[in-house]
Amino acid sequence: MDVFISLIISIFEEGFIYGIMAIGVYITYKVLDFPDLTVDGSFPLGMCFTGLLISVGVDPWISCILSFLVGAVAGGITGILHVKFKVTNLLSGILVMTALWSINLVITNGSAVLSFFNKPTIFNSGIGSLFTGVMSDYKVMIMAGVLVILVKIIIDLYLKTKSGLLLRASGSNPQFVTSLGRDSGKMKVLGLAIGNGLTALSGSILGQQSGSANINSGTGMVVMALASVIIGTTLFKKITIMKATTAVILGSILYKACLSIAMLIGLPTNYLKLLMAGIFAVVLISNNMLTGRRKKVHDNSKK
Amino acid sequence: MTTPKNSLAETYNGPMVSLQNIHKTFNPHSVNELTIFENFNLDILKDQFISVIGSNGSGKTTILNLLCGSLPVDSGKILVKGQNITKMKEFQRAKFIGRVFQDPSKGTCPELTILENMAMAEAKDKHFGLTFGVNRKRLDFYKSQLELLKLGLEDKLNIQVGSLSGGQRQALALLIATMTPIDLLVLDEHTAALDPKSADNVMRLTDQFVKEKHLTALMVTHNLKFAIEYGNRLIMMHKGGMVIDAAYEKKDALDVDDLLNQFNQISIEVGN
Ligand SMILES: Nc1ncnc2c1ncn2[C@@H]1O[C@H](COP(=O)(O)OP(=O)(O)OP(=O)(O)O)[C@@H](O)[C@H]1O
Numbered sequence: 018m019d020v021f022i023s024l025i026i027s028i029f030e031e032g033f034i035y036g037i038m039a040i041g042v043y044i045t046y047k048v049l050d051f052p053d054l055t056v057d058g059s060f061p062l063g064m065c066f067t068g069l070l071i072s073v074g075v076d077p078w079i080s081c082i083l084s085f086l087v088g089a090v091a092g093g094i095t096g097i098l099h100v101k102f103k104v105t106n107l108l109s110g111i112l113v114m115t116a117l118w119s120i121n122l123v124i125t126n127g128s129a130v131l132s133f134f135n136k137p138t139i140f141n142s143g144i145g146s147l148f149t150g151v152m153s154d155y156k157v158m159i160m161a162g163v164l165v166i167l168v169k170i171i172i173d174l175y176l177k178t179k180s181g182l183l184l185r186a187s188g189s190n191p192q193f194v195t196s197l198g199r200d201s202g203k204m205k206v207l208g209l210a211i212g213n214g215l216t217a218l219s220g221s222i223l224g225q226q227s228g229s230a231n232i233n234s235g236t237g238m239v240v241m242a243l244a245s246v247i248i249g250t251t252l253f254k255k256i257t258i259m260k261a262t263t264a265v266i267l268g269s270i271l272y273k274a275c276l277s278i279a280m281l282i283g284l285p286t287n288y289l290k291l292l293m294a295g296i297f298a299v300v301l302i303s304n305n306m307l308t309g310r311r312k313k314v315h316d317n318s319k320k
Numbered sequence: 321m322t323t324p325k326n327s328l329a330e331t332y333n334g335p336m337v338s339l340q341n342i343h344k345t346f347n348p349h350s351v352n353e354l355t356i357f358e359n360f361n362l363d364i365l366k367d368q369f370i371s372v373i374g375s376n377g378s379g380k381t382t383i384l385n386l387l388c389g390s391l392p393v394d395s396g397k398i399l400v401k402g403q404n405i406t407k408m409k410e411f412q413r414a415k416f417i418g419r420v421f422q423d424p425s426k427g428t429c430p431e432l433t434i435l436e437n438m439a440m441a442e443a444k445d446k447h448f449g450l451t452f453g454v455n456r457k458r459l460d461f462y463k464s465q466l467e468l469l470k471l472g473l474e475d476k477l478n479i480q481v482g483s484l485s486g487g488q489r490q491a492l493a494l495l496i497a498t499m500t501p502i503d504l505l506v507l508d509e510h511t512a513a514l515d516p517k518s519a520d521n522v523m524r525l526t527d528q529f530v531k532e533k534h535l536t537a538l539m540v541t542h543n544l545k546f547a548i549e550y551g552n553r554l555i556m557m558h559k560g561g562m563v564i565d566a567a568y569e570k571k572d573a574l575d576v577d578d579l580l581n582q583f584n585q586i587s588i589e590v591g592n
């Protein structure tokens with residue numbers, strides 16, 4: 018029973034933490050229609066940068082904010098490569114992701130893992146230290162849950178502002194943004210900055226949870242985030258009152274649950290990434306089949 | 321470079337828009353090289369509503385693209401209210417040039433509601449900052465604007481624009497393009513994708529807005545009836561040049577048969 022509860026808790030912990038990244042990828046992929054591969058680099062960037070800051074004694078909350086900012090810069094560079102220098106969207110992401118690999122190594126001073134076990138993190142200092150006794154088991158889950166909901170509310174509010182409307186329009190009809198006398202390229206850069214800022218923040222929080230930063234932690238993040246976004250937005254499309262950001266967080270939890278159950282059944286760790294890709298493939302294919310069928314029904318009803 | 325100010329209009333008496341010595345060649349130095357404009361000139365006076373007709377490939381859309389900044393000119397000057405805008409980017413020119421495209425999906429944002437689209441149109445002259453996108457206090461104004469379209473859209477404020485019909489979207493696009501003050505309205509076959517009834521409605525609205533808001537307009541159309549019936553100047557294009565340019569009484573004297581004759585004559589000259 019105890020094992021079961023701790024499994025559930027860890028699913029929610031990771032679902033919430035990665036959910037912040039999924040909201041970021043929701044902005045780039047769904048709102049801007051930009052398949053952004055920078056994520057594989059900006060996730061460990063946030064984690065390693067936080068590792069560095071915390072090891073030199075920077076406040077963990079300030080480290081979160083600074084990690085968001087470096088992630089935003091990385092995303093902004095991807096955007097500028099695409100918008101100003103006309104590099105394709107996939108290649109812009111690949112370029113920055115590759116460059117970030119070296120940057121992350123520089124940050125960790127060449128080592129693959131940067132540990133900061135006995136330093137203060139958001140989970141073991143300040144508010145985090147208020148969780149004592151039985152509550153300490155639920156600490157990460159509650160704090161990560163509050164954080165992801167906070168991020169969700171801020172993003173929901175932003176998408177309703179004038180700037181947010183412009184961002185949404187840049188994804189669905191850039192010509193319309195141009196007609197309004199605004200530069201749709203600038204909005205793309207802004208959206209990529211927000212998306213990768215959130216990704217880096219997610220990496221920062223995961224690093225603080227484990228007390229170490231791993232430069233390999235970015236591998237597969239694009240797939241994981243996209244899968245969460247697509248699972249969430251597809252499964253909960255019918256519930257129209259649910260905000261897409263909520264659906265994306267639920268998608269992230271479901272995705273984590275699938276992985277954990279597979280591990281529980283006894284899938285060897287080596288197969289983890291294969292499974293991640295497998296689940297993503299199933300989601301994509303069933304998503305296509307669903308929309309394909311709907312389209313057919315629609316076409317028939319037209320005739 | 322500064323945006324031409326609306327206040328300039330009072331003191332400035334020259335043409336609203338002036339295209340001077342425009343040269344444009346597509347795909348230079350290749351087998352597909354096509355010189356579409358060689359020393360093209362056009363002055364558009366204030367309050368002129370020009371219909372542009374002409375065969376496929378005669379350069380009508382290209383003029384609009386050069387004017388709006390979607391394509392750069394090779395050489396020549398474009399002036400709006402006397403100010404040189406040749407180097408301005410498309411989005412900068414959009415502040416004083418409103419445009420409606422042939423494709424009804426281009427002039428509005430499908431993912432957003434009618435209300436959000438209207439709010440964005442109104443913000444065109446202001447800031448797109450972190451204030452709430454839709455100002456509820458402006459609801460009555462948006463409704464009164466939508467009522468002008470006579471399509472009942474004022475009762476569908478919270479519907480996504482993507483779910484509207486092409487005719488409804490085009491009427492909305494026209495409203496959005498003319499909601500804030502502009503110096504020039506550019507229309508590229510904006511009724512071509514609509515059924516005859518919707519096309520008539522959008523054309524009637526265009527005429528109404530041009531008159532009520534005293535707009536200067538340049539409309540490309542393949543509908544000779546519209547070209548004759550609406551506007552106060554008519555231009556027929558052929559191979560990058562103007563073969564007819566008739567304004568005011570001269571335009572009033574033209575009828576559809578004259579235009580068809582002229583069309584046939586061009587075709588005979590070309591040899592088909
Ligand atoms: N971006 C471009 N690149 C290359 N060639 C172009 C481009 N735009 C237009 N052309 C060519 O220039 C010529 C004029 O095209 P344009 O679109 O202006 O014609 P049009 O008068 O609008 O015709 P239609 O009535 O078919 O809309 C055509 O031969 C076209 O192929």
Ligand SMILES: [Mg+2]
Nearest residue numbers: 380381382508
């Ligand atoms: Mg054309």
